[in-house]
Amino acid sequence: MRPAVRCFGLAAPLLLAASVAHGIEQGEPRSGIAFASPETRAMQADDTANPGLFWVLDGEQLWAKREGAAQKSCGDCHGAASASMKGIAARYPAFDDKTGQAVDLTGRINLCRTRHQQATPLPHEGKEMLALTAFVGFQSRGLPMAPPADPRLAPARAQGEALFTQRMGQLDLSCANCHEANWQGRLGGSPITQGQSNAYPLYRLEWQGLGSLQRRMRACMVGVRAEPFDYGAPEFVALEAFLATRAKGLPVETPGVRP
Amino acid sequence: MRRFVLLTALLLAGPSFDAQAVATSYEIEGDAIAEPLTGHEGDAERGAALVADRTLSLCVLCHSGLVAPVHMQGNLAPSLAGIGGRLTPGQIRLRVVDMKRLNPDSLMPVYGGVAPGARVAGPWQGKAILTADEIEDIVAYLVSLKG
Numbered sequence: 001m002r003p004a005v006r007c008f009g010l011a012a013p014l015l016l017a018a019s020v021a022h023g024i025e026q027g028e029p030r031s032g033i034a035f036a037s038p039e040t041r042a043m044q045a046d047d048t049a050n051p052g053l054f055w056v057l058d059g060e061q062l063w064a065k066r067e068g069a070a071q072k073s074c075g076d077c078h079g080a081a082s083a084s085m086k087g088i089a090a091r092y093p094a095f096d097d098k099t100g101q102a103v104d105l106t107g108r109i110n111l112c113r114t115r116h117q118q119a120t121p122l123p124h125e126g127k128e129m130l131a132l133t134a135f136v137g138f139q140s141r142g143l144p145m146a147p148p149a150d151p152r153l154a155p156a157r158a159q160g161e162a163l164f165t166q167r168m169g170q171l172d173l174s175c176a177n178c179h180e181a182n183w184q185g186r187l188g189g190s191p192i193t194q195g196q197s198n199a200y201p202l203y204r205l206e207w208q209g210l211g212s213l214q215r216r217m218r219a220c221m222v223g224v225r226a227e228p229f230d231y232g233a234p235e236f237v238a239l240e241a242f243l244a245t246r247a248k249g250l251p252v253e254t255p256g257v258r259p
Numbered sequence: 260m261r262r263f264v265l266l267t268a269l270l271l272a273g274p275s276f277d278a279q280a281v282a283t284s285y286e287i288e289g290d291a292i293a294e295p296l297t298g299h300e301g302d303a304e305r306g307a308a309l310v311a312d313r314t315l316s317l318c319v320l321c322h323s324g325l326v327a328p329v330h331m332q333g334n335l336a337p338s339l340a341g342i343g344g345r346l347t348p349g350q351i352r353l354r355v356v357d358m359k360r361l362n363p364d365s366l367m368p369v370y371g372g373v374a375p376g377a378r379v380a381g382p383w384q385g386k387a388i389l390t391a392d393e394i395e396d397i398v399a400y401l402v403s404l405k406g
Contacts, residue, residue: 170383171317171368172359172376182335182366188313188320189331226378 030183031198031250032258035191040205044257052134052203052255055127055210059135062128068119074132077116085139087146090252093241095152102156102241105133106212107232124231130210134201137254144251145198147244156234160242163235169226175239190259197243199256210255213240285371290361291349295398296371296391306400309393316389316397321366324404335366341406348402355394355401370394 033041043049063074063081078084089105096103096111103111109132110121122129147153164175178187179195186192200213207215214229214236221228229235285292295301310318311326319325321333324340342351353360356371368374370389389397 167376168378169376170374170379170386170388172374173366173368177366178335185333185335187333187335189333221378222380224376225374225380225383226376227380 029196029247029250030194031196031253032193033199033253033256035193036257036259040257040259044199044253050203050255050257052201052210052257055131055134055201055203056138056255058127058131059133059138062132063135068113068117070116070118072117074112077112081135081139085136087140087143089133089137089140089254090143090146091148093153093156093237093244094148095150101234102153102237104237104240105136106214107237109133109136125212125215130201130212133212134210134255137201137252140252141254142251144249145244145247147241147248153241156238156241157245158242159235160238160240163239164242168221169224171224173224175220194246195243196247196250197240198247198250199253199258201254202256202258204258206259213243285356287353287360288349290353291347292352292356293349295395296352296356297395299395301392301395301397301399303396303399303403306396306398309389309397310400316370316393317368318397339401339404341404343402343404344406348398351401352394352398355389355397 033044036044043051047053060081066073066076075081092108093102093104094108095101096108099111106124106129109129113119113121122132164180167174167177175195178185178192183192183194197213200216201210203210204216212231214231217236217239218228218231285296286294307326309316313319313331318339319332321336322339323329323332323334324338324342325332346354354367357369358365358367359369359375368388371387371391371394373385373387374383
């Protein structure tokens with residue numbers, strides 16, 4: 001008995017190191033698509049069947065649309081998204097110098113609108129914002145998630161990890177209880193998955209629509225009977241910043257398809 | 260032998276709350292609560308229906324071996340098939356009421372007390388997941404599963 005305890009004592013720091021590096025203690029990160037049915041996988045893989053492509057096409061139109069008092073389009077500053085936005089979504093959330101905070105893609109688009117287009121921010125889960133984030137994310141499709149080695153993001157990532165492991169709600173469950181410790185299991189018959197963030201915004205058949213990672217996290221929080229954070233809350237951006245480090249290396253799938 | 264407050268919801272909820280539905284305290288001996296929370300045995304038939312309820316008791320989200328269709332059962336927790344032959348009624352009762360007293364790291368929520376989780380949403384604040392009557396019905400059903 002005693003040697004086993006001693007072994008665990010030695011192994012614990014190694015396990016901790018592994019969880020900091022990957023967020024997943026056993027093996028490599030695995031995209032949610034690996035847990036989906038063959039039909040759902042086929043729908044995501046075929047651009048003529050993937051409903052998320054409609055949002056991508058809408059986003060392409062919005063990219064070129066002049067907005068706000070400045071009457072500037074995204075393209076007026078950034079040029080062709082196929083070049084300027086390639087790899088951007090794979091690196092978000094990023095650090096914003098002016099606010100001194102981590103910012104996700106949704107937040108960045110709204111900062112662009114207020115700072116450069118002199119336009120009003122778009123609602124977080126509205127059709128236009130989802131279309132723009134889907135379009136920008138699509139430019140990184142197939143590229144590995146590559147969270148930047150920016151030490152200024154460390155506080156947000158640490159806050160995100162703390163939230164990820166905090167038990168919440170009347171059911172007293174953390175994200176990690178399911179998506180870290182039990183991702184190979186089934187909850188009420190459905191695969192749990194690792195809760196990876198590499199396919200957002202994504203089309204969920206259950207939603208009959210496209211939704212953001214924050215919408216998905218709010219659904220989990222409601223599920224454990226916790227008060228969800230508001231859309232755009234710093235807590236959600238912190239969680240996204242942590243999840244990006246956890247998803248490092250997974251290919252961007254935007255727009256993903258999930259059950 | 261120790262005594263614990265089971266629910267404060269009774270006091271918080273005021274006169275509209277059904278006083279018959281909750282116990283105010285229970286005694287733990289070893290790893291069991293020997294006496295029914297309500298002072299009498301529950302109804303196993305009602306318990307079977309409760310256990311299969313995916314939104315009220317939530318049991319089948321994690322446990323297999325119950326009455327729900329197999330493809331809708333989870334596998335995050337031990338099968339409850341034959342649980343009545345493995346544990347005493349008192350042992351089953353404590354596990355439903357407060358599994359975390361036996362294993363603080365357990366995934367199983369506290370069904371017979373107020374949740375310790377952060378940010379409990381408004382409608383659930385200060386409330387237990389199940390009433391004492393519901394817990395006793397579930398205990399009666401699980402005791403009947405002799406395998």
